[in-house]
Amino acid sequence: MITPEVQKLLIPTLKKYFGYDSFRSQQEAIIQNVLSGSDSLVIMPTGGGKSICFQLPALLLNGVTLVISPLIALMKDQVDGLNANGIPAAYVNSSLADAERNTILENIADKKLKLVYVAPESLSYLSTVINEENVSCIAIDEAHCISSWGHDFRPSYQQLGFLKNQLPKIPIIALTATADKATRDDILNQLNISEAKQFISSFDRKNIHLEVRPANDRINQVIDFIEQHPNESGIIYCLSRKTTEQIASKLQQNGISAKAYHAGLNFNERSSIQEEFIFDKTPIICATIAFGMGIDKSNVRWVVHYNMPKNIEGYYQEIGRSGRDGLNAKALLFHSYADVIQLRKFIDGSTNEEVQIAKLDRMKQFTEATTCRRKILLSYFGELKEENCGNCDVCENPPQFIDGTIIAQKALSAVTRLQEKEAVGIVIDVLRGAKNATVIDRGYNHIKTYGMGADTSWKDWQHYIIQLINQGYLEIAFHKHNALQLTDFSKKVLFEKEQVLLSKPVEISRNVTDKITKKSKKTKDSLFELLRKLRYNISLEENIPAYLIFNDATLREIEQERPLSDEAFLAISGVGQRKLEVYGAEFIDVIRTFLEEKKKKPKKKDTSLVTYELYQEGLTIEEIALKRDLKDTTIFSHIAKLYSEGKDIDIYQFISKEEVEQIRKAKQALENPEGLKVYFEHFEEKVSYATIRLALTVIEVES
Structure with a gap:
């Protein structure tokens, strides 16, 4: 004691x-x-x-x-x-x-x-x-x-x-x-x-969002992902040195600052790249798993696994390098059977081969899960969680299942006709009726199942066959060049018409829009960005990483609380006595300047008041809408708002008394419904939303 x-x-x-x-x-x-x-x-x-x-x-x-x-x-x-x-x-x-x-x-x-x-x-x-x-x-x-x-x-x-x-x-x-x-x-x-x-302690890192995707067109998915998270620091983990170089090069070609890190570099090169990452000079590192162990960089916002890790321990430790400051972070993992095959090759002949294979199987089960991923992750470490986490891709978009019996029968028939000698790729090519050299040279274009699945895309077939393997209807013979082979369960589908349920493939939309650019411009002059800029400049002067001065969570709290005294600054989580003495004055100066500049900026004029000025000039609704590059319905909503606020609006210029009464009766009949859509449907879409809005405003003002 x-x-x-x-x-x-x-x-x-x-x-x-x-x-x-x-x-x-x-x-x-x-x-x-x-x-x-x-x-x-x-x-x-x-x-x-x-x-x-x-x-x-x-x-x-x-x-x-x-x-x-x-x-x-x-x-x-x-x-x-x-x-x-x-x-x-x-x-x-x-x-x-x-x-x-x-x-x-x-x-x-x-x-x-x-x-x-x-x-x-x-x-x-x-x-x-x-x-x-x-x-x-x-x-x-x-x-x-x-x-x-x-x-x-x-x-x-x-x-x-x-x-x-x-x-x-x-x-x-x-x-x-x-x-x-x-x-x-x-x-x-x-x-x-x-x-x-x-x-x-609990292994639950609740702030990390977990997501797993099939490895289709990986590099473009990664580029999209990064563009959706501008100005953020992240790590991309790969299985091979060559892949780290290829991805870094591809990102650079797309205007993204990134570097490769692997054991093939000499000590000075590795140290330099690591330092650039720690000092926020290079925001993205493409690395083998040798990178990141022990890095206390708290502002890593995401980790991408370009290839599947060999076990859950490694995966868990690597995603844990993001979000160390407690703010939201993302972990994106791509999986493919090519990765599984590669990892099995690495394991072959190792001293504890059985243990490693079992751990790889658990990793594979995690990637193919159709239930809450965090539950699976935590249970691996002996921690049971009753509730779904709500912060993983499965919780957010539960898989939809279809009757996949016919799909399964086609796949199993193709494997049978190929005499259980071919791997996944050739099986899919045969099903789709491909005319490549391998298929033609081996005469597979003459077998009965050739082209039977031409109406299904290659990646969808891959999605379905992986599930058939997971459900035990097919297995991979790793010792026979990864050939797909039938199991005892296969007969039930082929000859006993056993029903097979398969999940529908999930489409990953490429939704990078102008919103990202607008968001970047909007945040450029925010207090957080000004504080971050100051932190970066101090880090260069003192030659220490920026996050050692204050982490992002502390900056966010400073942004929110806006302390203007030593006492208030010291109350911020992450600010100790020494940091107050060394950095407090500079950060408080930035906050004070920001608040003074904010006071000087003229407030934006209420958009409805701009409409009112044009209305007073005698412009029609159509002319105001044209001049302001807005829709007529928006201008009508302004007119309704202005009238309810008591502005001098001749409301009956836009709506008749008969229409007001018509809406009043509908309101009584419908017993005070909420929203305009109910009225719109009540009048069988014959009365416009603008008319309904104006009439309800008149009724409210007159009541």
Whole structure:
């Protein structure tokens, strides 16, 4: 247990250094466990606030907290973030000169540092200071790397068990975003902390919208998606280096700023691209899964999986790199059987092949789901959710099912006639009556089912056949060049007329319109954009990423609250004492200038008053509509509004008293109906909407 004095310091320390007034779920309990000297295993989703669980105790403990991290390239970013909050921190890795390392060792011994980040391979540099006098806590980040059951195994992590043996009284906190039970047990055993208290948070990242689409015309879908999310930062994950290069090139050709990132680049190239992304100079990165681990960039607004990931753990961790600030984010995943086949090739011959195949199957089931995707995702991690999430594509557009028995019979017949030797592509070509070389050379244009499905598009056939595979009517023989083969269930459809239900293909509309451009222009001069511009300029001056100054969620709150005093600025979530002192005056100046400029701008004239001025000049309804480039019905609605407001309008110039009475009787007969449409239908569409609107206005004014 921690003392009451230390307990009283928790919230003030949280506010002073991190800018928050309260802890998130489980954070306080984890911090108390660390401060009491006990070991902890923390499973908390990306963006859930893992870092504070060891960074805050570090400030209250007497000594340095060692943070073991595999992310050498990102240590500077993490240390910069701490220093920006007024927390003395450093990192040690092979890139430092001897003099720099010696200075850090001296600072550790003199208790001038609170946190030191180090990779497992670099622990030897600290051997002279790793003792119970200097070290107050050990945090092992990305702890799943220690386990061969984990999705990102790092052999260098397996040496870390010595830390507990060497420093038995020092608390160890192991943290990861994703770990199933087998991985959790492995972490505890290998770190020699089997008695550690486990803290497992909800895996539900409610702010991330989940969507899965078939991989048809992927690149154009991606371009459309990006154009619908202008000025936003995102990551596109791919299976191969070549694909990252191709997509980045295609995006650049379409005027979109993007770069490729993969292991084929040298260290300097990778570091440069990563830094450009972190500093908002390159908003979009096309990457293999090597990119993004540990990046604390809070303003990534979307993640696209161009190819299907090999398991749900990887998918979950990668989508978790978006929306870390708690604002809305999107996760778009494309899936195809070509990806499944490619991933199966990667798995073949691996040491834990059966486990990997089972995990790939679960990933495949997720992509093909016809029920709430978040439920499936959470259940994988042992978290059950009763209600549908309402924030995934399936919840928003539940699939529509049709009687697909005849479609199924055609597909199964084609597989039969092809003697179960051909893969999906050839089967579809035969069904559609294709005249390509493969079909003609193999004589498939002479079989009975050739052209039987010519009235159905290629991608729709693909959609239907995938469902037949999912429902067990067909299977893929991966060991026979991915040939489609019949199953025991196939006979029921072919010979016993068993009904097959199939979901209708969903069309993805290309709806990029002028609205996006208009929205961009409208937001250009918004307070949020002005605050963002200031943040970016400060980041360049200080050479730290913009989100380390304030994240987007904090900027949104500043935009909404518009604080004009130090006290009001400090009340914003994410503003600590140091950030108030360093940045407060500049941000308050921008808010004050914005409000003063807003006062100077003349208010837009009420559009109905413009109509009134033209009416007073003697123009007819038609002439006003022509002059204002509006419809007659709009001008009539203005006239009705002006008359109800008491303006000098000769209303009976536009409607007769007989028409008013006619509408009055209809109103009584219909017992005060709502809306104009009811009247329009009552009069069998013979009385115009304009007449109905004017008459109802007269009735209201006269009553």
